[in-house]
Amino acid sequence: MLKEYTIANIITPLIECGIGIIRISGKQAFEIIDEIFNAYNPAFKQKESHKAFLGTIHNSNGSKLDEALVLIMKGPHSFTGENTVEIHCHGNPFILKEVLKEILKQGATKSEAGEFTRRAFLNGKLDLTQSEAILDTIQANNQKALSLSLNQLEGSLKNKIGLLKEDLISIIAYLEASIDFPDDEIEESYTNDVINSRVNKLLDEINKLLKSYSQGKIIKDGIMTVLIGRPNVGKSSLLNNLLNEDRAIITHLPGTTRDAIEEQINIGDLILNIVDTAGFRETEDIIEKIGIKKTYNYIDIAQLILFLVDARQGLTSDDHLMINHLNQIGKNFIIIMNKVDLIKKENIKSSNDIIYISAKEGTGIEGLKSAIKDLFIKDEIEDYYISNLRYYECLVKAKEALDVFQESIASEIVPADLLAIDLKDAYIALAAITGDDFTEDLLDNIFSKFCIGK
Ligand SMILES: Nc1nc2c(ncn2[C@@H]2O[C@H](COP(=O)(O)OP(=O)(O)OP(=O)(O)O)[C@@H](O)[C@H]2O)c(=O)[nH]1
Ligand SMILES: [Mg+2]
Missing domain, CATH: 3.30.1360.120 (Probable tRNA modification gtpase trme; domain 1)
Structure with a gap:
């Protein structure tokens, strides 16, 4: 307190x-x-x-x-x-x-x-959404993330959840009136159908917010991006090109990069948390072997894989094995034919699936950036994005309670007072987002992430 x-x-x-x-x-x-x-x-x-x-x-x-x-x-x-x-x-x-x-x-x-x-x-x-927006504002590292957090700080999410709560309260009030005064003539407009359609509307809004989470998280936290490919294909050269600096060591020797290198790159409103790896190949070198094992760990957590190939060689059997693996585990990946400056123009077979670049000369980089944007920036159908796991979990709870309510009302055997309990559960879940009701533990958890002076 x-x-x-x-x-x-x-x-x-x-x-x-x-x-x-x-x-x-x-x-x-x-x-x-x-x-x-x-x-x-x-x-x-x-x-x-x-x-x-x-x-x-x-x-x-x-x-x-x-x-x-x-x-x-x-x-x-x-x-x-x-x-x-x-x-x-x-x-x-x-x-x-x-x-x-x-x-x-x-x-x-x-x-x-x-x-x-x-x-x-x-x-x-x-409220809690505004308090959490302060942390997001301090940490925002692109314009979109900043607008999102500033809107939330002004109360956009608080107001949105507020409307949903108001709606729920008025439905609960009606249900409770029908429990307290069962003999009253129920107005035409207060039928199960009306309640159902109002709950459906609420569910639509909640589903929209839930759907916005993956995009919201990308806006806020960026995309975990991993550069892979056989040795010497130019992974580190591409990293340096995207960063505009000589971050990773580049040599003509295969197996130059051993430990993974992590950096952050802004592509317009998208942030790539990009990792240059040792790539993959069979090797007896112990250090390189460790690096290659790390590559596989990074592939597991990646949201986007930039798969580099030497355009002179095209896809090898090893590459096809890796592509099959990526397809099997359902990863977003882009195949990039690098060193396009070393092949004849007539051998460039551009398609939607394969992008040709020269990491050394910087050609094709803009095309690569737009391919990444196309993959991740969805049409802005949502007017609001949630970017916080806590909200997501509360919304899931609210949705589940409303789903149970709808099943119960459809069954026509659950009494009205029990029906109201599900609506109240949904209300409690929404109220937890704004923090109408809270525990000290919840506050400890939220505010301990802040800095000392905030
Ligand atoms: N001509 C040409 N050479 C390139 C290009 N990209 C990279 N190279 C050269 O290819 C060699 C290997 O480049 P790196 O960027 O070190 O390749 P890598 O995939 O990181 O290599 P490892 O870390 O050993 O796996 C270097 O000599 C680069 O200069 C390109 O687009 N064109
Ligand atoms: Mg390298």
């Missing part, structure tokens, strides 16, 4: 930089700042909200620690909903640690990971 004590912490990274910020939140925030800060402007005493004051910070012996800018935010008009002070110091880790030490001496408690946001949630400033 909401803790009474005042919390404080350094909320910017501890590195030498322009400014470093310390935040204090809670009942004692204003008393504490008065003990350690001398504002140049005496109006600071009034603690007018959303005003900034320059002055000096000092320790209990009176020694100056810094000249700082102090921001006052009065609860409930602050991020946490509590009285909050932000101290903008010089970005020196020593200063920041000393100032924090003084604040703790004055009675504040050092905040835990995510504790500021947790307080914002407990004080009703944010």
Whole structure:
């Protein structure tokens, strides 16, 4: 539950930089700042909200620690909903640690990971979807992921789930009215058919959200992409080309790459978490053997495989074995004929399934990028994407409860009061998304993923 004590912490990274910020939140925030800060402007005493004051910070012996800018935010008009002070110091880790030490001496408690946001949630400033959107916003690394998290922060998912909850409540209310007043003449519009069609609509919405999860996850987390192919086909050259830097060592010797190399590449709005591997072949070299074993492990977890072939040789029997394997385990893969600069134009047999490139000269790379986009960017049929496993699991629970409800109502033997239980279960599952009802464990789990200063 909401803790009474005042919390404080350094909320910017501890590195030498322009400014470093310390935040204090809670009942004692204003008393504490008065003990350690001398504002140049005496109006600071009034603690007018959303005003900034320059002055000096000092320790209990009176020694100056810094000249700082102090921001006052009065609860409930602050991020946490509590009285909050932000101290903008010089970005020196020593200063920041000393100032924090003084604040703790004055009675504040050092905040835990995510504790500021947790307080914002407990004080009703944010629901859980908005709290989780803060973490997504901090971690977003492309425009699409950012828009998604910012919309969620503004309340898009909260509102969407809110409408579904309202709908469920009104259906439950009708069912309960028919239990409490069974002899009342039931209005024409309140038949089983009407209830069914309303539940169907709800299910449609829930299914849409569930369907959006795989795309949402790709937007947020990227696509696990693995480069494979026989030795020397140009896997590392393609990685370097996509990265635009000499990341992996390239030589004319087969077996150059041994340990897997992981990097991140943006292709428009898509992020590829790409791994260059040792590829596959029979070898007696122990180190290379380990690398090749790793290749197979990566293939298992890959969402996309870029399968490189030397265009001069075309697909060999080993390649066909690998393609069969990939088909069997149902992986997305793209066959890429590399070193197209070394073959005659008339030998290029472009098709939808095979892409020709030269990793060395950079030809065909744009075509490869659009092939990847075609595979993963689906038509934007959804107006909202969920990208969080927790929401997905809650929605599955809600859907299952509604499915049971529909079976029961169809059977016409389940009494109305029991029917209402399934609807209530669906409601509880939806309410868990927004956090209307929560356990300390759930909050611990969510907020421990946040950084200390958030
Ligand atoms: N002409 C030409 N040479 C290429 C091309 N791509 C790669 N090469 C050359 O092929 C050789 C092998 O390239 P790498 O990128 O190291 O190949 P790899 O598949 O990573 O090799 P291993 O790590 O040994 O499995 C190097 O000499 C590259 O310069 C290309 O498109 N055209
Ligand atoms: Mg290599």
